Amino acid sequence: MFDDASLDDPQALNTIDDELRRIAGWGAEVRRAHTAAADVLAQVDQMDRPRAIIASGPHGRLFRAVLEPVCPVPFVVWPYGGLPAWAGPLDLVVVVCPEGDREEEVVAAAEARRRGCSLLVAAPEGSQLHTAAAGRETCFLPAGSADTTALAVPVLCALHLLGLGPEVEAEPVAEALDQVAKDCSPSVESDANPAKNVALALADSTPVVWGGSVLAARAARRVAESLRAASGRPAVAGDDAQLVPLLAGAPEADIFADPFEDGASELRPALVILDDGTEPAIAAAARRRLEEAAERASVRVQPVLAVEGSQMARFATLLATGRYAAAYLGLGLGRQD
Template sequence: MTWEPERLDDQRHLSEADPGGMLPAVASSAAHVRTGYRTAVETRVDRLADHGRPRAIVVAGMGGSGIVGDILAAIVGNGAPLPIVPLRSYQLPGWVGAADLVVAVSGSGDAEETVSVATQAVRRGCTLLGVGAPGSPLEAVATQASAIYVPVPVTGPSRANLWLLAAPVIVAAAALRLVQADADLFERVAKALEDMAHRCRPSSESFINPGKSLAMDLAESVPMIWGSSPVATVAAYRLACQLNTNAKYPAVHGELPEAAHNQVEVFDGPLAERDIFADTAGRTLRLVVLRDVEEQPQVARRRETSVRLARERDVPVTELSAEGEHPLERMATLIALGDYASTYLALGYAIDPTPVSAISELKARISQ
């Protein structure tokens, strides 16, 4: 597999190399926001408020669905009156009980880890909210427990339906008065995603297309992706995961200030070295920093100093800034840009971004 950047402006290649339609799926994010919000309202997730505010919220999910818990925790922020715990596991923590809300999210509705957690939540008497495909095992668990279930019209892999899955959970949090998120906010987010889709459209050439430009930065490097706030860190994690699954590409993610206590040492390691006399360029480190307008002052200083250290050592740096006023808007713009970049990176290597053969093989072997 060789990187050929000219592929990114070859419209025929972009179409033929993406038979699963990952680029159109990414471009559907705005529609997914609107559909997810509308479905949540029609399903009356606001009924959760009838139970009163829970002691804690556990958001269970795996893979492309698992990030929903991180999104919720980040947009609610440190001022939350209760803990919000993302969970990627088969096992519900021992402390979770009848006073808590368990949100089970699965695009397919049959992720065995998430179905297991939902079943345990019902047995313990927790309030349960399910979000996923209609007619699925997860919906069966929720229906049997008389719990609220939001059936969203997921098509393709869960990672391509992020906002279909996330919007209902955010609507539920708004009903519990944990975050201000009304129809106007979701429409602003949808419009921001439409704008990003226009800027990153396949027909837009690489030198003005932010998605293609980021893919070109990442190509033939080992990206270390840092977030400078909780909002930006979720986007950093999402980008690393999308690089893994879409482009089959390695990536490391981190959060400031913690990354400045360990990952910064990589600037002095073997992947930061450049051999200018080598016949072929080796893959070297690239620092990718996702910035947010809401940065703690000391974190901002660590970010600035870390970037300076990297550049002094000739480590290439890419800095990206979130756009928008509300944390959800800012997160959405960063995530959308990363989704496009990971897809374009795959296509630049002539890799079909949709299949996840290794994951499928792993699941098949486990089930034997």
């Protein structure tokens, strides 16, 4: 059973204080990551346009979400080991690894050097990845944070300076995260706290998360991961073709149901819509289909808004709000341990 009162109980909230502090410090992580890379960024200049950009490793999808709509060259995410067979001296390989010693990233960087590719690498100084990537054609950004999203900001700044992506500034992203920390603070009561509202909407439900823009869709996948981990329930993110059948097939609501007898399999879905204010027309149509399916099935719809600031600031706002919501959901379900 979900304990609504725990979300505004200082004693209960104290049990998730460490997690809430980590999320609240996200803005500071962005500033640290940018500060560590500032000297290198000040020397970055436009390069000869590469034939293609290859983002190696599991973090490449975020870069694709930001760059793909405007990047002047083909952009490929390669989450596997090594590099695609065609990668060569005309291509730029991007490798980001906060740990600095993951084998997949180290191997990718070494392979890129062997093939003569240009490299843009973010990792701790002196790490295995730093050593493997060192070379004349490498732009190395020292990692000032172990947080992947924070570390992505200076990498995106470098790609802009290289003439390959949109302008991204660290401070507006950090300020947006600071604002989320204020709005979603444990001291802000449920009726005025967007993250607690999401947790309450999901209290007795299976989360179904959707984002309309490319970045909001990426945020939806990350938020669904956080909700799964916090609740122990399945949480799904996807496009409307995948999610409409889940909403349409929701079990019929039963106001006389006994929650102690009805197991988790009887939980009904709740639709969380991540809205960054940049939905293209095709996404607006998809949203209408989802909302209509939810209405027909009497499924609750919970919007999460981030409609101000840059693309990355909006993405970070959605992601941070989702992380707060997951923490509060876990608390209400008694899973904070």
